[in-house]
Amino acid sequence: MDMGKMKMDDQNMNMDGMKMKMDGSPAPRGLKPAENAKFEKGSKIVIESDHMPGMKGAHGTVAGVYDSKLYIVDFMDTATQKEVKNHKYVVDQEIDGQHEVGSKVMIEADHMEGMKGAKGEIVGIVDGPAYMVNFKPTNSNMMATNHKWLSQNDLKAES
Numbered sequence: 001m002d003m004g005k006m007k008m009d010d011q012n013m014n015m016d017g018m019k020m021k022m023d024g025s026p027a028p029r030g031l032k033p034a035e036n037a038k039f040e041k042g043s044k045i046v047i048e049s050d051h052m053p054g055m056k057g058a059h060g061t062v063a064g065v066y067d068s069k070l071y072i073v074d075f076m077d078t079a080t081q082k083e084v085k086n087h088k089y090v091v092d093q094e095i096d097g098q099h100e101v102g103s104k105v106m107i108e109a110d111h112m113e114g115m116k117g118a119k120g121e122i123v124g125i126v127d128g129p130a131y132m133v134n135f136k137p138t139n140s141n142m143m144a145t146n147h148k149w150l151s152q153n154d155l156k157a158e159s
Contacts, residue, residue, distance in 0.1 A: 024146030028093035031066040034129035044158035051088050060135025063146050068092045068130040075120030089149040091130045126151045
């Protein structure tokens with residue numbers, strides 16, 4: 001999937017046929033709020049990662065921070081039948097199966113169209129906490145709300 005091809009509408013970012021939800025749902029049930037996280041809920045942040053176009057350098061606010069590992073997964077998009085490589089991230093409650101590198105899993109997350117119910121494989125694990133953020137992409141005037149997920153290393157404090 002080429003993340004460089006992106007179109008926007010009122011609720012989604014369309015990246016090469018996959019729709020990333022801009023108006024995100026709440027965190028999955030069962031996630032516990034993280035204690036002693038570097039960035040607390042409400043903290044003003046700048047995103048340093050480039051998981052998708054318009055993310056790197058975007059300013060935002062931490063909408064939630066949870067005690068979970070973050071899993072990088074490869075999966076077959078159920079809508080397009082295209083393979084998605086190195087998707088960052090899903091959390092414990094969003095995958096069914098063993099939680100270790102190389103494990104075959106069923107993805108329960110619905111961050112993107114074609115993700116929920118997809119078969120995949122865990123290809124990497126990042127220690128938490130898991131951050132859910134609200135931010136304004138650098139290439140759009142739309143706000144992304146409850147974007148899931150970013151790691152602590154993906155964020156820096158807004159100066």
